[in-house]
Amino acid sequence: MAVPNQTPIYNLNVVLKLTGLKADALRAWERRYSLPQPNRSAGGHRLYSDYDIETIKWLQARQSDGLSISRAVELWKEILNAGRDPLAEVSNGRGAELDSVLVPAPRVDILRLNWQEACLHFDGVKAEEIINHAFDMFPIDVVCMDILQKGLSNLGLMWYQGEASMQQEHFASAIASRRLESLITATPYPTRSQTLLLGCPPDEWHTFPLLLLNLQLRRFGYRVVYLGANTPIEQFLDTAVIIKPNLVILAAQQLTTAVTLKRVAKLLYSQRIPLAFGGLIFNRIPNLYKKIPAFFLGECLEGVVPIIENIISGDSIFPTFVDEVSSYLPLEESFRKNRPLIENEVVDIMKKENLRKELVEDVNEYFGVRLSAALDLGDLYLLNADFDWVQGLLSRRQIDKAHLISYFKAYSYALRKIMGSMSMPITKWITSYQINFADAQ
Structure with missing residues (x-):
């Protein structure tokens, strides 16, 4: 993992918020041990870098391991004298090779899994504790990208696969978003x-x-x-x-x-x-x-x-753009106007498939809004990749291959009945997608 950025951009208040260290303790460390070593602004104010912040967290972590601050500083200097960076040593798990007291940092993926598990159990306290612990061990970018963002992505995949509820995903998203908002609030004034x-x-x-x-x-x-x-x-x-x-x-x-x-x-x-x-x-x-x-x-x-x-x-060329009117514009307007009638017809047809009305209405909503979007963008075949995702979602929610094929047929029938020959581009796409879908199963 890369060494944290050493550009001095944070003022003292930001550092205190991000580390939880008292101002007098930080000044004592700087005075007695020359750690960290902040720069000074033109006005004489201290400015700290990400590297300085992670240095403070490293020292705090060693104190949590049972070392005194003086011994933690000695260990820091021993690692430097050995030609290595203490932050890099902890990040790649080699710290234990240098001192038996220095406990290797937990792997990021383990922390991420623990955080996901806490969110799945709606345990906000534990989820916050895991994030706090992660910030003690890793730089901000690693925690935000490798734990929070990837954790949310994993939970989203679990929802897609029917292994997590929307409530669980939203709970995790709220926790992650609140933490980002607090970090954003703590950033210094623009430079x-x-x-x-x-x-x-x-x-x-x-x-x-x-x-x-x-x-x-x-x-x-x-x-x-x-x-x-x-x-x-x-x-x-x-x-x-x-x-x-x-x-x-x-x-x-x-x-x-x-x-x-x-x-x-x-x-x-x-x-x-x-x-x-x-x-x-x-x-x-x-x-x-x-x-x-x-x-x-x-x-x-x-x-x-x-x-x-x-x-x-200004190194990038401003993109050129020709505003072409979609050839589907009349079709789009007709579909928007007739969509309620089409979807009611589909619900009536699908009653024979013993599917709940609410479930068919959900499928209609998924399909209808995406169909409108593809018509607006002027390319029905944009639906292929997106509807692959949607049908994968639906297949995990009680709508199997046979039901999906029946749904396609019902929708095509409803389009022809309500819109007549004008619906041909849509029914042509449905037929093409239906054939590819059936062949792929």
């Missing part, structure tokens, strides 16, 4: 002049990825204005006009919110306001990003900050 505007497009409620990016950007010294979930399109433009950001950043996790993100992007593009974006849906459908008139940030949060810095510096 850079650039301003970044972050938010989720309309109907997007998944905020954790943007919260994590918010924290990363603040720790790099940027001024960040965060608008949160489900932000109306007009608010992005109004806020951008007021604060004049160097870059707007949006994230969408679903096909439906990729549509609303595109609408925001077109509005900002018309005003020549630079926009960058990302999100899970652009990983699931690789070519979807090409339909958005903005800078694509890639498929993972790691390494995003350098991409953002290149965009802000």
